[in-house]
Amino acid sequence: QSALTQPPSASGSPGQSVTVSCTGTTNDVGGYNYVSWYQQHPDKAPKLMIYDVNKRPSGVPDRFSGSKSGNTASLTVSGLQADDEADYYCSSYAGSNTYVFGTGTKVIVL
Amino acid sequence: EVQLVQSGAEVKKPGESLKISCKGSGYSFFHYWITWVRQMPGKGLEWMGIFYPNDSDMKYNPSFQGQVTFSGDKSINTAYLQWNSLKASDTAIYYCVRRAVGDSPFYFDSWGQGTLVTVSS
Numbered sequence: 001q002s003a004l005t006q007p008p009s010a011s012g013s014p015g016q017s018v019t020v021s022c023t024g025t026t027n028d029v030g031g032y033n034y035v036s037w038y039q040q041h042p043d044k045a046p047k048l049m050i051y052d053v054n055k056r057p058s059g060v061p062d063r064f065s066g067s068k069s070g071n072t073a074s075l076t077v078s079g080l081q082a083d084d085e086a087d088y089y090c091s092s093y094a095g096s097n098t099y100v101f102g103t104g105t106k107v108i109v110l
Numbered sequence: 111e112v113q114l115v116q117s118g119a120e121v122k123k124p125g126e127s128l129k130i131s132c133k134g135s136g137y138s139f140f141h142y143w144i145t146w147v148r149q150m151p152g153k154g155l156e157w158m159g160i161f162y163p164n165d166s167d168m169k170y171n172p173s174f175q176g177q178v179t180f181s182g183d184k185s186i187n188t189a190y191l192q193w194n195s196l197k198a199s200d201t202a203i204y205y206c207v208r209r210a211v212g213d214s215p216f217y218f219d220s221w222g223q224g225t226l227v228t229v230s231s
Binding site (some may be wrong): 001003005032033036040045046047048051052057087089091093096097098099100101102103104109 | 145147154155156157160169171172173205208214216217218219222223224228
């Protein structure tokens with residue numbers, strides 16, 4: 001059960017967009033439409049931002065969107081704001097009631 | 111309001127035992143799976159396994175099987191994570207997290223505040 005692969009960092013200027021990738025295998029990301037994304041600010045618990053690849057929980061701005069193609073899922077943050085600077089983790093269902101997280105990406109707002 | 115409140119920070123010596131808790135409120139605790147997540151200092155999230163308070167069904171990540179034990183007491187809406195013999199490498203923040211319910215409940219919708227466990231001689 002290997003961690004999903006994410007880039008260590010991604011950056012963008014305020015108002016721009018940034019996209020974070022999350023690459024797995026056919027046993028997790030590619031096999032199920034059950035990818036979720038979590039935002040974690042320093043010294044805080046993670047927060048759900050996207051579930052089922054592209055659904056947003058209530059209260060999450062529509063600047064956050066998700067997609068998937070094959071074994072790679074993506075999170076896009078549009079109209080970057082200072083408060084979007086955080087670590088982002090993807091997660092995927094991996095069958096038989098198991099889950100796997102991504103390696104994490106630090107999003108930097110320049 | 112859905113809340114998961116975890117027990118406080120712990121400082122232990124190698125070889126000691128420990129049981130940390132996670133108390134749910136604001137929802138039917140025993141109807142939701144609870145997952146445990148480890149975050150080692152400066153590192154990412156790791157899925158440790160999942161526990162169902164209603165019947166104590168559980169699934170461990172093979173990496174944690176035999177190293178920790180999940181349990182719960184549904185009469186007091188509490189889940190537990192236990193170690194019999196701690197190691198320095200167990201130093202981490204541990205989160206209890208509620209898994210969603212519904213047609214496709216394959217995500218985690220509510221997180222505890224985390225319990226910092228420090229193991230040092």
